[in-house]
Amino acid sequence: MTVKAFPGGRIRKAEYDASSKELQLHFDRGDVLAYKHVPEEVFRRLCSAPNPATYWEDRIAEEYPKGQPKRAGGSAPNDLKDLFGGGGDDN
Numbered sequence: 611m612t613v614k615a616f617p618g619g620r621i622r623k624a625e626y627d628a629s630s631k632e633l634q635l636h637f638d639r640g641d642v643l644a645y646k647h648v649p650e651e652v653f654r655r656l657c658s659a660p661n662p663a664t665y666w667e668d669r670i671a672e673e674y675p676k677g678q679p680k681r682a683g684g685s686a687p688n689d690l691k692d693l694f695g696g697g698g699d700d701n
Contacts, residue, residue, distance in 0.1 A: 612653070620663040626653040634679055635666060644677040645670060 612626045623636040626648070633648040633656075652669065659665035 614657045616662055619661065621666060624653065624656060624662070626650070632677060633670070633674075642679040644679040645674040646677040648674050 612628070614624045614626075616622055616624070620638050621635050622638055625634040625636075626632070628650055631647050631649065633645045633653055635643050635645075637643070648670065652674075656662055656665050656670065
C-alpha cells in the first residue's frame with residue numbers, strides 16, 4: 611500500500627492499494643472515503659495536484675464507485691463488542 615500525507619487542506623492522507631485499485635482518502639474532520647477501481651495514474655495525479663481536494667472533487671468523487679473503508683487498528687473482538695456491547699462490568 612502506498613501512502614501520501616498532505617500537510618494541509620481538507621485531505622490529510624491518501625492510501626492506495628495497487629493490487630485492489632482501492633483509494634482511501636482521510637479528511638481533516640476524521641472521515642474516510644474509499645473508492646474502488648481507481649487507476650494508479652489517478653492516484654499519482656492526486657498526489658502531485660496543487661490542491662488535492664479540488665482534484666478529488668473534479669476527477670474522483672463522481673467518477674469511481676465508493677467502497678467500504680478498511681478500519682485501521684481494529685480487531686474482530688473489539689468490533690463485535692462495538693456492535694453488541696458486553697465485555698464490561700455493566701451487568
